[in-house]
Every structure is written in C-alpha cells, then in structure tokens.
Amino acid sequence: MFDIQNIRSQFPILTQTVNGKPLVYLDNGATSQKPVSVIQSWEKYYSTINANVHRGIHTLSQLATEEMEVSRRKVQKFINAKHDFEVIFTKGTTEGINLIAYALTNLVKKDDEIIISYLEHHSNIVPWQMLCERTGAKLKVIPMDENGILQLDFLDKNLSERTKIVSLNQVSNALGVINPIEEIIAKTRANSNAMVVIDGAQSVPHFKIDVQKMDCDFFVFSGHKMYAPMGTGILYGKEEILRKIQPFHGGGEMIATCSFEETTYADLPFKFEAGTPNVGGNIALGAAIDFMETLGHEHIQTHENALLDYAQKKLLEIEGLKIYGEKANRTGVVSFNLEGIGIASDVGMILDKLGIAVRTGHHCTQPIMKFFNIAGTVRASFAVYNTFEEIDILAEGVKKAQRMLM
Template structure:
C-alpha cells in the first residue's frame, strides 16, 4: 500500500464510530476515562461479538455433531459456518484444514505433539530469538521427549530476523520444521514470511507461523506466504477467549496422529482399536467451544466489515504517531528498530522500572503491560529484565497516544 493509499484509507476510518461499539470503553478506571493500550495481550470485544454469544446461549444452544434435534442441528450449522469463515479469512485451500483449538498455544502444542511424532532423533526444529513462550516451550518438550535438536535463529540488534543466519541453520538438511512468529509481541517486528518459507522449503523443511499478533493487524493469506501450518487466537482478534485456530496442509494433517482421544474424533471404536474421523474432526476431541466459536465468527465478520486494509492503514498511521510522541519523552528509549513494525511498541525509561511505569499509568486510567511479555529469552537477548509495552487495537486513537506520552512525561518528572 502506498503512502497516499494509507492516508486516504485512514481518512475514511471512523474511530469514534468504532469506539462506540465497545461497551467497555465507556468505563472509568480510578475515576479516569479508560485508555486501553494492552490489546496485544487481549483485545476488547465489540457489542456484536458479545450479543452473538448471548443470543446463542439464549436461543439455540446444544451440543454439536451429535444430535438430530432442531437445536443441535442449528448449533452445528452455526459452528461449521464459522469454519468456512476462518478458511476464507486465511485463504485456506480447504475448510477441512481448519482445526478449532482453545488458543494459539494449544494449536502449537498440537503440531509439536502430532507432527513431532513423525520426527526422528537427530532431526531439528528451528525457532527464533523473538518467540513467545508458546512457540518455544512446546519444542523444548519435544526435544526432551523425542531427542530432536532445537536450534535458535538470531535477530539483529534492530530486532529483525537474521535471514542469513537462519539459512545457515538449515544448511545440513536435518531441519524438519521452522516455527517462527509472524509478528513479535514485544518488538512489533513483522517477519518476512514468504522469504522464511522459501528458505525452509529449499532445505526440505516445513514452516509454521505463529500469527497470534499478525492476524489482528494485517491480511493473512496462508497460500501466498507459503505456510505449512498457521495458528492464531480469537481473543486478540476482538473475539472471545477459549477459541483458537490451527490451519495445516491436509497432506500433513492426514499423516499426523491425533493429539487427543475421545468423542467426535473417531469413526469407529471397539475395545480392541479405534479408527479416526476424517479431517478436521480427527483433531477435535470432545465437545468444542461452541459459544466461543460463534463469537469468533462474529469477530471475523466485524473485522471484515471494517476492512483489513483500513485497519492496517489506521494502525500504521497510529504507530508512526506514537513513535514520534514517545520520542518527546525525556529518558525514554523505544526498543528495536525493525524494518516493518506492527502496532506494538516496547520501551524503557531511565531511572524508572517498567512495573512502576505501568502502576502509575494505571492510576491515570491508562492500561499497558510491563514485564517480559512471555518472551523471557528475547528480553535477556536485549540486555533487559523487563520493558513497558503499549499495543494498539482498532479502537486506539491519537488521543490515547497523547494521554500515554503526556503521563509518561509527568512520571519522568516525578522520579527525576
């Protein structure tokens, strides 16, 4: 998108109308208007998502895939319609490749367990230095369980993935999977997914992208980027908690053993043996998150009504504005200078601990996150123990950024 297109799209973006659709933004915190800058942890929910879930529980709730009665059939239709929505949202080749999980973490664990079961000792998995614990710990468990090697691709001092080093890690042909974030939850770094996939495939490896942050901010096309697995979570996409998505290429999913056993993931069962259901149900044991699936569908509909291009343009403009305003805060240093940054900014301030910043900002009604952001190895790589983080959503405004910057200046003055 050109600069002119960004400006034009942003000009058509009605922030006030969008904010009015979020009931929680009318709340006050410590007597101050709520300024919510922690969407990277979990986004707020528009009324349409809340209403869709309440409507389901009030009028057509029943278990799915099991009943022949009217309620069960309506609930099943509603959930399966969301599977179609998700497939279109990701541009997946088939709806049968969409697996509902409870979050990105479970989706990655599913791949680590089931795809990992196909790996042999001596093979390797590559991750990067900027991974969330959800895309690190499951591979450590696989390493310890199956005797595979875990390799870590470095980042540059600016916070970009070192592609030359990544390629070198795959040179011996032992890497079976590259698992990389599509957007860092600490640095906001948007990784070059197509290049990563090309590097992985050239070395005979598959590639998984953790899209927990990226799918919220930009259009996601799993075919265009050449992914083999892709995960994202509903609660960051203005939907409910308890629902996530794994997309995987059907030939890989068909080769993988089930992750969990139970009802709905089988075709036949005897005391001697069981046969698995076809995709996607092979990986969906037990009663799914029925109401949450409906909420995810409502969230996708809401986002698509605004348009991902408009959301991307709004957040690009907002991120640029935030970087300029934070540059005016004495003693404040933004962490990382990635070539492509999404709506996440981590920062530190001389003589002020990030936890103190977060606490004092909260007393002024401003919600940010402070700590290692479930990316402890990355924070250590940066030579830090913690950062403060502001992360933006579709409802974030320049006035929110002004409130953050102005209050940080007051905090700095207080400590100095």
C-alpha cells in the same frame, strides 16, 4: 469511510472510567476488547440454540452445528485456506502449537533439527523443547540484532536435510517486529524438506492473511486478540499433512469407530477436535471476522500504522526514553523503557492510576529481555478503536511517571 467514533461506539467497555479517568486501553497485544456484535453473537447462542454440536438430531443441535460450521467457513475465507476441513478449532495459539509439536513426534528422530527464532513467545519455544526431549532432536535459534531484526544468513548456513521443522512468529508480541515470512519460507523450501509453522497470534488482528500464498504448512492464532472471545483459536494445516499426523487429544467426537480392540479416527477436521468444543465462542469468532471484514483490512492496517508512527514520534520526544526495535519494520506495538527507572511495572502502575492500561514485564519472551539485558519493558499495543488523543494521554502519563520516579 473510516469513522473512529462509530467504531468506538461498538465497544461498551471503552465508555467506562478507571480510577476516575476515562479508560485508555493499550493492552491489545494481550487481548482486544469485544464489539457489541461479538458479544451479542455469543449471547444469542446461549439464549436461543445452546446445544452440543455434531451429535444430536434435534433442532437445537442442528442449528448450533450449522452456526459453528458457518464460522469455520468464515475462518477458511479469512485466511484463504483451500478447504474448510483444514481449519481446526482450538483454545488458542498455545494449544495449536502444542498440538502440532505433539502430533509431529513420530516424524522427528534423534539428531533431527528444529529451527525457531530469538523473537518467539514462550509458547513457540517450550513445546519444541519438549519435542526435542522426547525425540533427541536439536533446537536451533535464528539470532537477531539490536533492532530485533532476524539475521537470515543463519538459515543459509543451518538449513539442511536434518531440518524437520521451522517455526516462528509473523509478528513479535514483545516488539511488534514483522518478520519476513515469505523470504524465510522460500529459503526453507529451497534448502530443506522442513515443515513451516507460523504463529499468527499478533498478525491476524493487523493485516490480511493468505496461507496459500504464504505456503506455510501450519498457521495458528487466537481469537481473543482479534475481537473474539477468550478460549477460541484456530490451527490451519495443509490437508496432506493433517491426514498423515496423529491426533493430540483422544475422546468423543474424534473417532470413526471405537472398540476395546481398536479405534479408528474421524475424518478432518474432527480428528483433531476431541470433546465438546467452545461452540458459543467459535460462533462468536465468526462474528469477529464479520466485524473486521466490514471495516476492511486495508483501513485497519492504515489506521494502526498511523497510530504506531504517531506513538513513536510522541514518545521519542521524551528525554531518556528508549524504544526497543525502533528501526525495524513493525506493527501494533511500541515497547519502551525510561532511563534510570529499572522496574517497568512502576511506570505501568502510575499509568494505571491515570486510567491507562498497558502491559509491563517480559511479555513471555524472556530470551528477548536477556538479549537487551533488561527485566522487562512497558508495552503499549494498539487496536482499531484506539485514537491519536489516547496516545497524547499516554505520552503525558509517561512524562508524569518519569517525574515521579526519577
């Protein structure tokens, strides 16, 4: 049974007040709060088995290694990867995309083409621009319409043997739009030999992921948006591709042999995990997966979709409020502005005085803001612990901000 009060009781931070008001935390698109089980998992590592992994024969090192590898296997199951060694620990989505873009340098040539979409976070734009600068490849962008819906006929016209990479998010962080990944991948497979990279940072908190069914070549996400600590993330890659591409970082852990004459690389996944990892964070990522699995993906998705529908209904009752991407298939996010109020941060600051945490600005998606000819939006983003009562508080807060700023 889905018990929202029991869920909320597992998040200590939600009991506090901000500016004398009960905290209403609606900035989950930036980072989620952490349940007690995740906090305790992190604390237990540092309190009882703190040691470096994969390198020591002593007991603590062996215990730490086993706990982190258990977490890797949890991730494998969580995204349905074929092998646990296809799961690479990273610092987050940004590092994962940069790793891929760097590792593919030798496979991309002058006048090859890389396709991304208009809906991308800067972390899925800039690394590909940098790859184009290194190689002479060309960047192409799938356009979107006024609802944030991608215009996929662009792929029919632009996919070709020159297309080497197609990279896009599964869910837009700025608008919450759910992109039709399966259709995009099918078009890519039918019309090119391109590798497909999926940014799952905003999708893994909200619905079940199956990378084998999706048939993507790479899938990246961050732990901190799905109840795990900051500085954790995952890069999934198909085995045959991971074996072919070069490492991003060099150093300890990622070598098989090292001499001044020659270095050979370790087997997967360690080939891409140079240096000491975030062991405590990686173990706690496994605890976050346990938390989500206990709740059930269907329950999470049903609750969050109901929150989104209710939030859209309540906010659209406010005269002069515009929601961006209103008519698109969305999850987890409502991004809006008030007519006549040109600076979204003014609304955000008033909401903060009422204890309501939202995100304002361009959300690292300046091309989207340019498309709508705005500087930024107010973004409320939801997690499994949010309530309908909190949305009521948000709506009243927005009304108050409107009265104060008009």
